Amino acid sequence: MISFDDTFRRQLHELFVWRRDVRRFRRDPLPDGTLERLIDTACLSPSVGLSQPWRFVIVEDKARRLAVIEDFRACNADALQSYSGERAALYAALKLSGLEDAPGHLAVFAEKTSTIGSGLGRATMPETTEYSVVAAICSMWLAARAEGIGLGWVSILNPIRIHDILDVPEAWKFIGYLCIGYPETECDRPELEQAKWESRRNSSEFTVRR
Secondary structure, three states: OOOOOHHHHHHHHHHHHHOOEOOOEOOOOOOOOHHHHHHHHHOOOOOHHHOOOEEEEEOOOHHHHHHHHHHHHHHHHHHHOOOOHHHHHHHHHOOOOOOOOOOEEEEEEEEOOOOOOOOOOOOOOOOHHHHHHHHHHHHHHHHHHHOOOEEEEEOOOOHHHHHHHHOOOOOEEEEEEEEEEOEOOOOOOOHHHHOOOOOOOOHHHHOOOO
């Protein structure tokens, strides 16, 4: 049986602490095979009924990348309109994606109609398909951080537009668009906390007992 000692557990905790949502990337290219290796790690994640519903699109085409950037800008401008006053000014100053600088772009989808796993575990909670893909992204995030690579999840996008830009099957549900590359700086605090948008709360605030 494999066992992990206290040193490993401390290092694992440090990995969690230093895993950040990166928006500021250096433009240095990633070594060949990096994205493929991170995808391999993501595929080790658990999935409902062993359905393996994750679908990855490595976005290399410059025109498609530019179209994603333009969609982000449009969606971000719309989001700004929902704030006013000081909050709007603070939102406008936030850097909310690394799309223009990150050398790696990866779109992640969930194939909801896949027959892999024969539907096990999905009858009462079909959303576990998407949850499985999110778990895979989290595994990739930690694996990237362990290599000194940053990952940023861009959520300010129009899923329908991303489908069109990337020309993927209709049955694939858009889960996330990831920027991947070497971070400009390292920090153990969320960037939104540093920018005074929100503060990280203690876990006791989110825990109840029954």
